[in-house]
Amino acid sequence: MATLLPHHHLLLLLSLAVAAFSAATPPSSLVISACAHARYPSLCVSTLVPTSPRSPTDLARAATAAAHSASCNASSAVRSIPLPAATPRGRAALRDCASLLSNAAGQLARAEAELRRLRPDTLRGQLDNAQTWASAAMTCQDTCLDSFRGIAGPTRDAVAGRVVQLSQLTSNALYLIARLASPQGRGR
Numbered sequence: 153m154a155t156l157l158p159h160h161h162l163l164l165l166l167s168l169a170v171a172a173f174s175a176a177t178p179p180s181s182l183v184i185s186a187c188a189h190a191r192y193p194s195l196c197v198s199t200l201v202p203t204s205p206r207s208p209t210d211l212a213r214a215a216t217a218a219a220h221s222a223s224c225n226a227s228s229a230v231r232s233i234p235l236p237a238a239t240p241r242g243r244a245a246l247r248d249c250a251s252l253l254s255n256a257a258g259q260l261a262r263a264e265a266e267l268r269r270l271r272p273d274t275l276r277g278q279l280d281n282a283q284t285w286a287s288a289a290m291t292c293q294d295t296c297l298d299s300f301r302g303i304a305g306p307t308r309d310a311v312a313g314r315v316v317q318l319s320q321l322t323s324n325a326l327y328l329i330a331r332l333a334s335p336q337g338r339g340r
Contacts, residue, residue: 180204186211190327192320199321212332213267215325216286220260222321223289226314227253230296233307242300242307249296249311253318256292259285260322263329279333286326293319 182205187196196215203214230250235243263285266278297315300308 182206182208182211186328186331187324190324192324195317195320196324196328199324208328208332209267209270212282212325212328213264215321215328216260216264216267216282219286219289219318219321219325220257220264222318223253223257223260223293226318227257229314230311233310239303242303242305245299245303246307246311248299249315252292252296252299253315256289256296256318256322259289259292260325263289263325267329276333279329282329283326283333286322286329290319290322290326293322 180201183197183200186208187193187200190196199218200211200214203210205211205214227250230246230253233246235246263282266282266285270278293315297312297319300311
């Protein structure tokens with residue numbers, strides 16, 4: 153029994169050392185180099201560092217998953233805005249936007265699923281599909297914002313705040329998918 157105590161302490165100390173080293177370790181060079189040319193590099197880094205990606209494929213998957221999750225959250229948030237608080241035109245914009253964000257979430261889910269099942273023999277087509285679906289999601293997000301053109305007030309501001317960040321996440325995901333599709337980015 154006395155021999156278990158020192159091993160237990162040794163394991164505890166080793167665990168604490170690993171945790172301390174991990175907390176002090178800067179973002180991986182893979183994330184930093186991949187995000188350097190993204191349209192929103194700091195958002196890219198902050199989104200991807202916690203996922204601990206090991207390859208360009210992991211980066212594209214994680215970025216797409218983050219955009220998908222944000223799209224689902226934005227769609228729910230827009231649906232929860234009380235319609236009576238808006239003008240008739242604002243209510244129509246909210247309904248349209250909620251539908252468009254739901255569609256965007258579906259497109260990002262398709263892109264995410266495609267990236268999870270990449271195969272060498274169909275890689276090019278699968279990456280094209282993922283790019284198309286992420287691009288379609290961005291179009292839905294942009295159209296959502298367009299539906300509020302000419303409408304001012306807190307409802308529009310609440311929606312715009314969510315959709316702008318969502319569009320930034322989607323833009324970064326699209327960039328990383330395109331980077332993966334390029335011959336230089338295929339270090340899967």
